[in-house]
Amino acid sequence: MTGNQSTVTHGFNVGCMPALPDQNRIDRLFNRVSWRIVPFLCLSVFVAYIDRVNVSFAKLQMNGELHLSEAAYGLGAGLFFLGYILFEIPSNLALQKTGARLWLARIMITWGLATALMWFVSGATSFCILRFVLGVAEAGFVPGALFYLGQWLPARKRGRVIALFMVGMPLSSVIASPLSGAILAYMSGFAGVSGWRWLFFIEAVPPVLLGIWALAFLPDHNRAVPWLSEEERHIIKAEIEKEQDTIDTGGHSLLSVFTDKNIWLIGFIDGAILLLLYTVAFWFPSMLHARGITNPMTIGFITVLPHLCAVVSMLVNGWHSDRSGERIWHVAIPAILAAVFLSLATIPSLSLSLLVACVMVANACVLAALPPFWCIPTQYLEGGKAAPGLALATSIANTAGFFSTSAVGFALQLTGSIGGVMLTFAGIMMIAVCGVFFLPQGSKKILKT
Template identity: 40%
Template sequence: MSIQAAAAPGSAVNTDKSFIDRTYAKVFWRLVPFLMLCYVVAYLDRVNVGFAKLQMSKELGFSETAYGLGAGIFFLGYFLFEVPSNVILHRVGARVWIARIMITWGVISGAFLFVNSEATFYAMRFLLGIAEAGFYPGVILYVTNWFPSHRRARVITVFMAAIPISGVFGNPLSGWIMDSFHETHGLSGWQWMFLLEAIPAVIIGIAVFFYLDNRPSEAKWLDAAEKQVLERDLAAEERTKSDSPHSIATVFRNGRVWFMSLIYFLFVAGQYGLTFWVPTIVKASGIQGNFTIGLVSAIPFLVATVTMVCLGRSADHFRERRWHLIIPALIGAAGFVVSASTGDTVIAIAALSVAAGGVLACSPLFWSLPTAFLSGAGAAAGIALINSVGNLAGFAGPYAIGALRDATGSTAAGMYVLAVTLVLGALCVLIVPARLVNR
């Protein structure tokens, strides 16, 4: 989905700042809220297993390690099919491919009601990872077709605010479904939760096919002058990426891409360590009742929503990327340490909220780094490679926490490990040259 500068012959591109800002605002409100809705549904279907655990593990006899392995095995399927999926999206367009992804994962997520053993749990999580592979990096790639780098941090952070928003609304919703529908028509509450929360993915997936346009030149809701502004800015940015890997093969040999993968791995470990285990951590603090646990679990995600949006706006305003990543990562690490160290429920939830604000802000802000130097087919493969390698932490993190919890009887050791990964991630960001990413 390459961007072509296509100003009409003899016509001048409008350079009025207010017109340019209005154009980008128009694009933002047309695309970003809808993409955000898609990701709310995606993330809820990915991590609602954390809530299902409260009933499912007891009913099916899963150990903490077995749950952690099942939660994380999603990312093995995700890893294997991420790059091929994004390359296909680059060729056929986001409209068709994102619709396919959403419909497929909706069907598989709903089929989780048939899980009856560790083996079926592992198999379904693996299939869900295959189905969803390509969605997130596909959206990141799609955003680069509409917004230049200096406007991208705000867009990506608002899009990724879907993660904490899915926690704010999804956790109480999941708890309510599990309590209200338990044993209705012979199904447990966790089975009803998987079924009901899968339906929106299929419906919205169908809507994607009719709503999204692949690139500005196809958008009937933009006039010629608005299209020219977008195409001029995007073409100008492409010319600054002369040293970018432009083919799939060169991406795999590019040291920058692999270093970005390492950074993302360290941040994602903290992200999924948080999202998969928040209900368990909250329950361990003394909170009882699935709906009440859901409400309390929403607090850290509410804090993270505000933090993400504010930091994204700040990063674009100052055109500074590194310290906008380093500081939240260190604050998130401190939050994990305090949450694991205290025996006071209120302090633990407050510290967990600080951790959520820090760690969940890292992922969207991170994507300002690689998208500042990747372009063309190299961007499709590079973004997918970074995301797939980074998301292996989604396998390692939950599994490690589960194993440590079985070994120690506490989540504290796991929280300390997550804090260390965030500190290491911050140190790696510090190594990245500012001239490479501050655009």
């Protein structure tokens, strides 16, 4: 290039911008992007998880009032996941067609309305139907949000961001557990209505409001936001494409998604994690109730403890995974510890304090594995394979939600104990840890940040 000539690349005048932005500048850009989109995603996961597991607190009053058996409750709680599984892939294909703003807004508004309809539950049949409807309404939210995140950030930046995003899960229980206990304790009988009905109605409002906000303000992609310059959009696109070029996803057809053994492995591992996670989420309040704690407020405050530990463990493990550039051991070690401590929690002679301590460690460890784990499929699944691939993996995983709640419910009804089921879940977790080491080789180590 001589004189006043300039070379134009990707629509940019190289003479007017640095061809290779320095790493500090790139880091600052992605930090700014993270702060723009992650708070909304974190808040969305926060309210999604509340509406998913608030039934565990409603059960403390609802089962007695409606004469629901433990098996009926477990089946109804699990039918949420059946609805979620059946509509997961169609939902994410629709997201690709309609854009993130419209479809994520639709998901949040409809799951809020479905939660509000729980007010009208009158028996086992209506309980099961409405839980299934809630699963259908929420289907596609988590993989859709992960797909959306992958359009903004390269894989090496996603560990701590996914940790912030998914920390909404335990954080929701930190806040919602005492809140749910308070609603049950102080709203029971208000206007002649049971406390558990108020619980569903009150906690249905936030997702509807978030959905309306998303419809008005959530950008579909980085090309649609005024707070990024044209140069910054180019940097984001280049950084993401640079990683995609190093990954062979084996084709982008829908058939290639269903025949990809790595997607099935990802789904199995995530399912094992969810077995432990949902055992605590759906049954820990009942475990405390069985130990003689009957005050909903007390149960609410004790239930906070495992989730408060998980908030810290997720952030620390996600941060360290990004800092070290390592994923596999950041998944395997917490998962092994979670299986061990969940097994210890089944010892009948444990005191209440030791039971709570074991559940605290198990919950903190299993949730700590999630941020580095979900960095692996979001790096491996790119382009046209991302949305259906993530949807299939989470559909496979969420079968665990259905079987865990159903199995625990039937075990309680038949034997009065869930110890055998918990030990089985811990064994499945140990098998899944072995599978972690067979995940796509290119995903095991990423560039340090």
